[in-house]
Amino acid sequence: MSDLSPGELVGGLIAVVAVLALVAVLVLLARQRAHLHRQDELLALSRELRHRYDALQAVTKEGVLVSSLQGRVLDLSERAAAILGVDAAASVGKPLTDLPIVLVNEQGLAMNPAAVLGHRTARAGFTVDSELVGVAAPGSAGGQVRMVQVASQLVPAGDGEQAAVLTTLVDVTGRREVEAALSRSETQFRVAMENAPIGMALVDLDWRVVEANAAFAELLGTSVNALRGYSMEDLSTPDTRAAERLEVDRLLGGGQHRFSLEKRYQRADGHLVWVVLDTALVRSPTGEPDHFVVQVRDSTESRLQAEMLTHRAMHDPLTGLANRTLLQEVLQSVLEQPAAVDRVAVLACDLDAFKEINDRYGHAAGDELLVHVAGVLRAATARRGTVARLGGDEFVVVVQDQDGPKAVFEVAAAIHAGLAEPVRVGRRRLGVAASVGIALADSETIAGGAPTLLAAADAALYKAKGAGRGRTEIYESSMGIVSSADVHRELSQALAAGELVVHYQPIVDLADSRLVGYEALIRWEHPYRGLLLPAAFLPLVQEAGLAVQLGQFVATSVVAFVASAPDSKLWVSVNVSADQLGDGEFATTLLAEISRHRVMAGRVVVELTESSLVASGTRIRHELTQLSAAGVPILLDDFGTGVSPLSYLRDLPVAGVKLDMSFTSGIPDDPTAGKVARALGALARELAMVTIAEGIEHEEQADYLHRNGWRYGQGWLYGGAQPAPHA
Incomplete structure (x- = not known):
């Protein structure tokens, strides 16, 4: 038993309790300090996470909205606020239904914001739900709607101890517009291709048809289905395949961007058709060859026409x-x-x-x-x-x-x-x-x-x-x-020896076939070859430089013929080319002969071919004006066949026109010739000009021309060119 007194014993116990209490306090203080430190660390971590969250939201295209199960906004990122068109700070704490936004579905019908952005009781658990909605500002009916992809997910303990709804929003308006534009372009291309009047096809890099239109199938006498997968090379005739393959290889090799090739295809029925193949290479965004776009135009008719024209020219x-x-x-x-x-x-x-x-x-x-x-x-x-x-x-x-x-x-x-x-x-x-x-x-x-x-x-x-x-x-x-020199010398001698003579073809009034005049036509009475027509020697006359001399000879002969004609009303037309005009010799000779024989100037008519006037200069026009002023009528020959007859009618002193025989010969079988003759006649009459049709060979032509305003006519129906009838 201890010798301590009761007082000392109590005092010792108190000291022990005090120590224990102090220790307990020190432990509690240590625990509190540790708890506070932990809270500081958690607060710092929370701030760090918030900074990272805000930084992430600043760069992401997705907006984030956090709402309670009761539909109240707990958090709203700046990106989400921008997508919805609301203020982020003012929106936090508000019910979703109070947000100033209008949501519509793809049919344009209004939607409940709480049903779209908040918790959906029909969808239990932690499923993700995504849909496309339109976001419009209030009062913007008919305005532009922003398309937003909305995805919602139930997050446990998102609101303290309770679950919350995490909603992500992605603005897909631009992407939808691009997709719509691509779809529209594809539709337009497909419609254009299907309805194109010429053949079209999409062809892969192996030169096989991927898709074709009806025009292409019709050109080849087959169906679109039959063309799919068909080799373009097999459509060609064997003789054109090498040239086609060369052009395709040049496209793939980068030597050219497109090519055009005229070739022949063989139809399903075995017949051959001429086509023009236009091909362009389409490349991918990376520049690699992707496919070909081909157009095939039927050129059979134009090819035949070209061959006909070539044949006619030869x-x-x-x-x-x-x-x-x-x-x-x-x-x-x-x-x-x-x-x-x-x-x-x-x-x-x-x-x-x-x-x-x-x-x-x-x-x-x-x-x-x-x-x-x-x-x-x-x-x-x-x-x-x-x-x-x-x-x-x-x-x-x-x-x-x-x-x-x-x-x-x-x-x-x-x-x-x-x-x-x-x-x-x-x-x-x-x-x-x-x-x-x-x-x-x-x-x-x-x-x-x-x-x-x-x-x-x-x-x-x-x-x-x-x-x-x-x-x-x-x-x-x-x-x-x-030689040419010999021919030129022979022509000069023929002119001097009187071998070149003038014949006269009658011109009549189409109303009653009454003789009104003649056309003077040169002939060569060759000593060996017989009577030669102008086509056989006139080109040589121009080469020999005898055109002016020949013109003077014809002018002298015609005026003498007119002066001796019994009928003082008959007139004679003389063909004159540009080679015979310009130096004044022809006009001087003609007017001098008219004066010498005392013949009325109107009884001698000058005819000019349109082709001879194409390169006419001011000197030629001056000479024509001189003749017209002296009373000599000027006719435009071969009317309707030249380069610019309307300008001649306007710029030259023309008193009348002669319809080229190429139009007359087509009447009545060629409707186009008849229409041209009628139109040219109407034009001449509108300008108050004399109208003469040449090349008339039968009554039907004469009647048609007379009905359509042509006053005079000439041709084999009324007689060919003959020596002077009263010589």
Whole structure:
């Protein structure tokens, strides 16, 4: 037992309790300090997280809205506030239904903000719900609506101990507009492609059809379904595939961006069609080739028209034979081939007494006879060469054969034999013969080219005609080749010797076929070749520089004819080209002759072709004005065929027009020719001009032209050109 007194014992206990209390207080103080430190750390962490949250919201495109289950806004990011068009600070603590926003669905119907942005009782658990809504400011009915993708998620302990709703908002207005624009563009392209009048197709990099339109399928005589997956190369004819593949490879290699190629496709029925293939390469955003866009246009008709035009430019329209241009190309080509000597020969053929047949039986009978002769020459040649008509009754055959001399003589003999049988023209049987000149290709003529060999054959033809006609002569060096200089000299001599003469074709009043005048037409009475028409020598006249001299000769002859005519009312028109105008010689001669013979100026008329006026200068216009002022009427010939007839009618002293025979010949079978004739006649009458139609061959043409305002006419119906009737 302790010796401590009770007082001491109590005091010791008190001390112990005090110590224990102090320790307890110290422990409590330590715990409190630790708790406060933990709170400070949590507060700092909370601030740090808030800063990170705010920073994240500053850069993200998504807006965040936190609301209680009761629909009250607990937090709203600045991005969410901007998307909804509200103030973030003022919105916190407000019910969702009190926010100044208008939400609509994709059909434009209003939606409850609490149902869209808040908790949806029908969706239990922690599911994510997303939908597209429109956000519009209050009172902006009919205004622009912002499209927003809304996603809501139930978050546990989001509001203290209670769950909350976390809603994310993404503005997709721009994306939706881009998607709508792309969809609209795709729709427009699809509609345009499907309804395009020309063939279109999308083709992959393997050159196979991915998609095609109806026009493309129709062009190929198949269906769109059949074209899908079909190789474009297999549509082509074998001869065009290599060129097409080359162009495609150049596209893929970057050598070009597009190409256009005319080629032939084979239809499903086996027929061939000409097409123009236009192809463009479409690249991806990274620049890599993606696919081709192809357009296919049917060019069959235009191709045929082009071929027809080319054929017309190279062939005689009456007989279908080659013309002078094609003949010279063919002859030059065969002369340039190896071993042309003894393989090539030229045969020149000219009909005997053709003019008499033409004048006696008419232009139509003459044409029919020429067509028959063309057939005889084709048959005689028997595909051993090329037959050509140079004009009038002049024909040439280029013979190409292993044994040229033998072949050309056989052709000549066949021509004479073929023409021995009389030709039936209408109800008549007409006999016709021909003179033939032959030139064989040798080293000398080959060196001179096509013109030299043709001139040699022409020289032999002259000898055949001079020796009695109906004969065949072979060119010999003693004959000499007629050069251009020789022809020019021959023309000059012909003019001096009176071989050039003027014939007159009647012009009548279409109302009663009464003779009112004539057109003066130049002819060459050649001593060997017979009577030559202007087309055979007028180009040579211009080359020889004899145009002015010839014009003066015609003016003198015509005025003398008019002065001696019994009928003082008859008038005569004279054809004048630009080469005969400009220096005053023609006008001076014509007016001097009119004065000398005391003829009324109005009885001599000057005709000008539109083509001769294209390059007219002020001197030519001055000379025409001088003639018009003296009382000489000016007519515009070949009306309707030139470059700018309206400007001529306005700028030149024109008193009348002559309708070109190309329009007259089309009446009444060609409606277009009739319409043109009617329109030109109306124009001339509106300008109070004299109207003359040429080339009339039958009454139906005359009646039509008269009904449509053409006053005068000329042609084979009323008679061809003849020597002066009262000479």
